[in-house]
Amino acid sequence: MNGNHDAFTLGPLETGPACCVPHPLIQVRNLSLQYDGKTALDTITLDIYQGCITALIGPSGCGKTSFLSTINRLTDLIPRCNVTGQILVGGQDIRHPNCDVQTLRRRIGMVFQKPVPFPLSIRRNLSLPLNEHGVTRKNEVAAIIEQVLRDVGLWNEVHDRLDASALSLSGGQQQRLCIARALALNPEILLMDEPCSALDPMASGVVEDLICRLQGRYTIVIVTHNLAQARRIANYAAFFWVRERAGQLVEFGRSQQIFESPRHELTAAYVNGSRG
Amino acid sequence: MPEIIIPVSVRQKIRDFSLQGLMYLAVLLVSAVFVWLLADLVQGGMAHLSWTFLTESPRDAGRSGGIASILVSTLLILLIALIAAIPLAWATAVLLAEFVPIDSRFGRIVRFSLYVLAGVPSIVFGLFGNAFFSIYLGFGFSILSGGLTLACMLLPILTSTAEAGMRAVPDAYRLSAAALGMTRTAALIHLIFPAAAPALAAGLLIGIGRALAETAALLFTSGYVDRMPDSLLDSGRALALHIFDLSMNVPGGDMPAYAAALVLVSLLLGINSLAMMFAHGLQRRRILT
Ligand SMILES: Nc1ncnc2c1ncn2[C@@H]1O[C@H](COP(=O)(O)OP(=O)(O)OP(=O)(O)O)[C@@H](O)[C@H]1O
Ligand SMILES: [Mg+2]
Numbered sequence: 001m002n003g004n005h006d007a008f009t010l011g012p013l014e015t016g017p018a019c020c021v022p023h024p025l026i027q028v029r030n031l032s033l034q035y036d037g038k039t040a041l042d043t044i045t046l047d048i049y050q051g052c053i054t055a056l057i058g059p060s061g062c063g064k065t066s067f068l069s070t071i072n073r074l075t076d077l078i079p080r081c082n083v084t085g086q087i088l089v090g091g092q093d094i095r096h097p098n099c100d101v102q103t104l105r106r107r108i109g110m111v112f113q114k115p116v117p118f119p120l121s122i123r124r125n126l127s128l129p130l131n132e133h134g135v136t137r138k139n140e141v142a143a144i145i146e147q148v149l150r151d152v153g154l155w156n157e158v159h160d161r162l163d164a165s166a167l168s169l170s171g172g173q174q175q176r177l178c179i180a181r182a183l184a185l186n187p188e189i190l191l192m193d194e195p196c197s198a199l200d201p202m203a204s205g206v207v208e209d210l211i212c213r214l215q216g217r218y219t220i221v222i223v224t225h226n227l228a229q230a231r232r233i234a235n236y237a238a239f240f241w242v243r244e245r246a247g248q249l250v251e252f253g254r255s256q257q258i259f260e261s262p263r264h265e266l267t268a269a270y271v272n273g274s275r276g
Numbered sequence: 277m278p279e280i281i282i283p284v285s286v287r288q289k290i291r292d293f294s295l296q297g298l299m300y301l302a303v304l305l306v307s308a309v310f311v312w313l314l315a316d317l318v319q320g321g322m323a324h325l326s327w328t329f330l331t332e333s334p335r336d337a338g339r340s341g342g343i344a345s346i347l348v349s350t351l352l353i354l355l356i357a358l359i360a361a362i363p364l365a366w367a368t369a370v371l372l373a374e375f376v377p378i379d380s381r382f383g384r385i386v387r388f389s390l391y392v393l394a395g396v397p398s399i400v401f402g403l404f405g406n407a408f409f410s411i412y413l414g415f416g417f418s419i420l421s422g423g424l425t426l427a428c429m430l431l432p433i434l435t436s437t438a439e440a441g442m443r444a445v446p447d448a449y450r451l452s453a454a455a456l457g458m459t460r461t462a463a464l465i466h467l468i469f470p471a472a473a474p475a476l477a478a479g480l481l482i483g484i485g486r487a488l489a490e491t492a493a494l495l496f497t498s499g500y501v502d503r504m505p506d507s508l509l510d511s512g513r514a515l516a517l518h519i520f521d522l523s524m525n526v527p528g529g530d531m532p533a534y535a536a537a538l539v540l541v542s543l544l545l546g547i548n549s550l551a552m553m554f555a556h557g558l559q560r561r562r563i564l565t
Binding site for chain 2 (some may be wrong): 072079103109114128132133181182185
């Protein structure tokens with residue numbers, strides 16, 4: 001890192017499990033976003049550390065989903081959405097005209113709040129994106145499918161009905177299939193937008209365990225309204241707040257610090273459940 | 277005399293009841309018209325309808341013989357109309373549904389033009405087709421001119437059904453596909469088109485129904501000749517036109533007119549039931565997903 005990285009300070013080391021070497025994989029600098037001229041994200045500066053789980057918390061409408069969508073440039077698809085600022089992924093400016101968005105999105109997987117299985121077979125859900133990225137050899141595709149379905153703990157449940165419609169799976173299974181589909185492209189980064197909120201507590205628990213198992217192999221950014229969950233799984237937490245309809249980053253730090261000794265009073269009020 | 281007080285609940289029941297009665301009456305009237313028309317056709321046409329009626333060409337201006345050449349001309353005209361209209365209409369629909377924002381100026385202009393086009397009387401299409409395809413492009417009175425004129429008529433219905441079908445595909449598919457690094461073309465081919473297929477098929481069948489029933493637009497374009505066509509540049513008489521001619525211009529042509537009308541209506545009924553089935557399938561799918 002160069003010296004003028006002073007948007008936040010990491011402070012003294014907290015006790016707690018060290019997850020990894022804090023090497024910033026995603027560097028967000030002065031990121032602002034407007035929908036139709038109205039600011040939804042206001043000069044966000046933030047580092048996401050490689051191999052760690054970073055939780056984004058904050059009240060509804062503070063721009064968490066918008067923030068995630070800028071990282072894989074899904075905001076390109078939204079008409080009249082204007083993004084300014086800089087996002088570096090592995091040192092590469094993703095908003096530079098030379099950056100190939102398809103390759104970028106292969107490196108950055110995304111899981112949505114509501115599971116979105118395509119109305120195709122389970123197998124085709126996984127093979128379609130692979131084929132589109134040039135992985136077409138039959139046994140290679142089959143091996144990847146088995147691998148990722150094992151990774152998300154779905155293999156035993158579905159290996160004998162890979163040709164059944166993905167829509168016939170339960171909600172929790174569908175969400176795990178979507179995670180598997182993202183993993184199949186072998187991304188470095190996983191963006192997860194409230195991946196458990198549409199699931200019942202049991203299924204939610206399964207997905208949560210899965211996310212914990214993925215820690216270290218992937219850099220994970222997860223949005224969650226479930227503070228207990230954020231506390232359980234995240235290494236780092238970023239607290240967003242909305243001021244005059246514009247989302248701002250209030251505090252970023254080690255998850256333990258955010259939840260146990262927040263520096264900002266808004267953070268304290270939010271994590272203690274008195275506001276938001 | 278003391279006034280009879282009817283309790284509110286009873287009054288409401290009476291009102292409900294009479295309203296329902298009116299609605300049933302309306303339904304009955306509509307169905308009665310349809311049944312009467314069908315019964316009349318069956319009664320008039322059944323006697324004349326036979327296998328040879330379908331396989332022989334008309335003789336003596338259609339008083340005897342059958343409608344084989346007419347059926348062939350009709351199908352050829354339809355085929356040309358579909359081949360010309362489908363690529364144009366569906367490409368336009370893809371553009372409108374996938375690539376331009378719903379409230380953009382361009383989209384509004386195209387949609388408005390299609391809307392106007394849909395309201396143009398078919399006789400005007402006939403005159404346009406005659407001036408443009410028959411005379412200006414020199415296709416003359418031919419199956420080709422007729423088919424291309426019909427294609428212009430089919431553009432609005434094919435485009436709007438396809439656009440609506442593609443818009444009904446949830447945006448979540450597009451976002452998910454994009455997030456997986458798939459190109460828009462890939463998403464279109466592998467996800468959007470298959471998901472919109474029932475709507476495309478339903479629109480297609482409605483269009484075919486319209487084309488089969490068309491008379492006025494073909495009067496000045498594909499012409500009157502009731503021989504078996506030798507080529508697409510030959511004139512060929514469409515079924516609806518044949519019925520019109522038999523009943524208006526040919527004394528003693530009533531029986532074959534009835535039989536031909538029965539054939540046409542059966543074709544339309546079949547096609548519309550198919551269209552309904554597809555539309556139904558579409559609804560079921562939308563509930564499932
Ligand atoms: N496509 C869009 N067009 C216009 N405004 C939008 C769009 N998407 C989001 N917004 C606005 O941007 C702001 C931030 O929305 P965003 O979805 O990012 O919040 P969020 O933190 O994810 O909320 P939630 O916790 O409810 O999911 C909101 O005020 C929202 O109304
Ligand atoms: Mg959100």
